Amino acid sequence: MSALLTGKAFEVRVGPSQAERNAKQVLTLLANFADENDRAWPSVDTLADKLECSPSAIKRALRILEAKGLIVRDENYGTRYGADRSPFVYQITIDDAEQVTKQRRRAKAKAKEREKAREQRGFTRDTPRDTTAEPPRGFTNDHDGGSHVTPRGGSHVNERGFTREPQTLIEHPIQHPRESTRANKTENQRRQTLTEFQPDETLQALADQLGFNLAYELEKFRDANTAKGTYPADPAAAFRNWLKHGAELGINGKPTDGTMPALAGGESELERRARKLVDSSTPLKRRQPDAERRHAWIPAVARLLGKGRPAPDIVALICTGNPEELNEIGIEMDDLEEIA
Incomplete structure (x- = not known):
């Protein structure tokens, strides 16, 4: 991946047509694949997947780039491999390519608006003697309302010939492949250490x-x-x-x-869960308002939990079950009224 080459590719002028704009996207992606010698060899399918287009569109874009001299197919490099898997290696040659002309349309429009407003107020650029014309805040005649130097010392590209280094934006992977491999290896080692721990x-x-x-x-x-x-x-x-x-x-x-x-307190884990169920379940509280009598159900509820019976099923059984059947499993319901 060449960040500098990718930045240069963004500044190259390819053409105004849709096919040429597509070719510029392919050129930028090739620059992103390029090695330190400005060579890239991704397959057509890879480029098509990355740009979400058809392979025929990629081939057409590559032909446009070759015709404009922005890439050169390296035939000799491909002969190092077998004929059935010989890659197309492209040499990216954009150092002398035509650059995009940047136009600061917004700055020009604002400058014209300010000049028009000054003329409407009766001001001119000719200042009378012994007077000082103070331009509006943030306005300078030399820079058309803007500054050529950024707060960090960089220079803008404008119609007066000031240039700057190309800016690039490349999506780097969140985690380096080596770091991912190292993390997986560490996790596997810790899992094995835990298994063997005595x-x-x-x-x-x-x-x-x-x-x-x-x-x-x-x-x-x-x-x-x-x-x-x-x-x-x-x-x-x-x-x-x-x-x-x-x-x-x-x-x-x-x-x-x-x-x-x-x-x-001498309770088992199942008894603790049973106590929590009979104390917190609203349907069980309605079924038996007396907490002391509900606590008498704890051993039976614990046995049901020990058999793998889910808590909602136990609540439904106590609330809607036959009192005689409940008495048989240890849940006394003789003095309770059945819920309609």
């Missing part, structure tokens, strides 16, 4: 001190990071924080038979 004696001692089952917590730690797609750079430090954070939350049970660990 706690040492210090982590085992910390788990025993806090009352955790080390194997169970390690499995939860790996699953949580995999689910979120985050792989810590230091699994040992992250797992240490995991254990400490669990202790702060009061999750200090040590399952030995495959059941869920007890939370603070």
Whole structure:
């Protein structure tokens, strides 16, 4: 990619017709593909995809550019490859090409308007002796209302011959390919490190001190990071924080038979979820306004959650189910009125 060459391509005058304007777009894209020797060899299909046009339009534009001498097909360079895959290599030759003439139409129009307004007010360029003519603010006769020098010292191109370096606008990729490859490699390495991570004696001692089952917590730690797609750079430090954070939350049970660990207060995770459901569900509160009686449902609701029953289904079952069937699963409904 040659930024300087692309900038020069923008300044080249190709022609006013639609075909010539299309050819200038192709020239600019070729300059964007060019190497340090001003050579480019993209295929016709690549150019057509980039400019969203047909291959025939690209071929026509290339013929126009060759006819105007803006590109030269390098036949010898292509012979280095096999005949079936010999590329068309184009040498971009725009150093001596005709440049676009810039016209500051807006500045000229404003200058004419100011001059006309001055004449209507009776002012002329001839200033009487011993008087000083103060032009309107921002107006100078030398520059037609504008300054030739930008705040940073650059010069504009105008009808008086002032020139400037061509400005270019190239879309660079958001992430360099090497950086993307490096990021993927780092993520894969961290994922492998997490998979192979085994706690040492210090982590085992910390788990025993806090009352955790080390194997169970390690499995939860790996699953949580995999689910979120985050792989810590230091699994040992992250797992240490995991254990400490669990202790702060009061999750200090040590399952030995495959059941869920007890939370603070002696409740299991399923019982905690069941308690939250019966305390927060508005339909359940309507079904049983008495909080103490609703809390008697917690063991049965926990068993339903343990069987994989979704919470909305459990709420619907309690609100619309047969009282006798609910009594059989441990949800006492004898003293309640059925909802119509």
